[in-house]
Amino acid sequence: MKSQNNILIIGGPNVGKTHFGGQLYGRLINKRGSYKITSPPENLIIFREVLDSLSEGKSAGRTHVSSNEQLKLEIEDSKNNKILFNFPDYAGEQIDKIVNERKVNSIWKENIDNSTGWMLFIRLDELKPIEDLVNRGIPEQSVLESRKNNEINLAISPTAFFIELLQMLLHVKGINSCKNNSDIKLTVVLSCWDNIDGITEESKPSKILEEKLPLVKQFIDSIWAQDKVTFMGLSSTGKTLSNENVDDEYIDKGPENFGYIVNSNGVKESDLTLSISGIIG
């Protein structure tokens, strides 16, 4: 029997979902990784732009805001087990909208209901670090007084954003957050890994998340059963590409030879197809 996997890729704007999709597809179709595509899908339109751009050594444009497409792939693992797997494509603004407007539309409701595994994309290098009284201290009262009249609107911290997003997804999915949850598998993907401050060859993704967003890590650890959650780093393209100038090395070697994941032990792997191993099967 084929196992059916609906992967829900969850990530705000500009976290690298499209590049990941394109590169993952490239690896699957090249059939050199742990998972392979059995036959090319009927409709590949959602990856057209990213595949074209990457082959030209350029970065791809952003997904259209209203776009909501699914790519259905049939893949097999090294033991020839067939796995069906759906790859959704949408603009990250939709994720922001869920959290900010606190509403889920019927397309998302269906996506969440049908999902069997979640990949949460967090791009740490674009998050502004919060400096509050705990990590930076507080100035003297006289300084505070002089600044009191400036009003600035509240913007919730990335910490609150990700926790609220996960709480909302769990609620829609109808998962009880009281106990160790093993009803849905979760992979936390730290995208643009090579751009994160302070990354070394020894860095482990779970430790980096703990360092940068400790409360999000704590929340995930207390909700998910240990064997149902994976933390990994990802650099889909291996280096920064521009959407105007071509990268000759990219054209010559082919995009499938660039990009890597950093597994939970902190080891780099060029087989991007391993990124889905934690949530399928």
Add this chain to the structure above:
Amino acid sequence: MNEKCSKESCFPNETGCNVEGHEYVTDCQFYNSKEDIESQDEEIEEEHLLSFPWTGNTLGLLDLNFLTASSHPIIIGVTGVASAGKTTFLSTLYCLLRNGRNIGEYKFSGSLTLTGWENIAWYLSWKEDNVIQYPPHTSRNAGRVPGLLHFSLTNSDGIKKDIIFTDAPGEWFDSWVYNKKDINAEGARWIHKSADAFFLFADSEMLSGNKRGIARNQIKFVGDRLKENLNDKPFGLIWSKADETISADIKNQISTYIQNSPIENYKEFETSVREGQKGIFHQNILESIEWVLETIQNQKNTELKVSVQKENDLFLSKR
């Protein structure tokens, strides 16, 4: 009454269908969709939107139902007169958690009021132009219930505790101290009646200034009110802004006064937004919550003793 639902306890636009529990509000018999006829587009849009039973902001009494339906939250009454540092204490607590600090062996496992926490912490966060300020005054409003802030904690055994803090204006307690039945003290009475534990705030800054005499009286009087029907509920005296030095006399007088009749579970904590030596003031904030959790945990009923023990009775030996 809410304009979109004929039931008073339902706020369909914010928290979805509260009474009947429909996924989509328009399926509910009590939902009033008349207004939508004017704008058909809006109706179509609305039909397919799912809401969440919590808004992220501080909880009101009706919002509590969502939580109390499945658990018995521990309500910590945060009390003290105006400007005693109650809200600042709560924002510091949240900032500590956000920076990854733990409360004892417990780990953070969610919150229904993240926006509420962020709101009060926002004032104590550095902004782009380097502005940081103490939370503004929590104003006395028409509402009779304080803003309630929530988070849940889970320990390694998977035991989950829901904790609720009251974030109430000090004026409620000012009124309550002098007249228990004061119309403006409704909120203070609610806290006194509902809370499972109390923190009374003594502001070290006020106790070292010109008005220290009045401040001392106010703290004592709030303490007296809290002690009525206290039983074994934990009572913590929080010395806020403890980086300000106050005279040992004043401190001693307050402490002795509060304990002039026995309090079963009493402890004092020195706290401040400033971390103090080796982070002691911050550590004390976390420990005060841990102490409440532990104290309440230890108050579980003792195991029932079965007077007739028959070893061969299968029913009785089943545990």
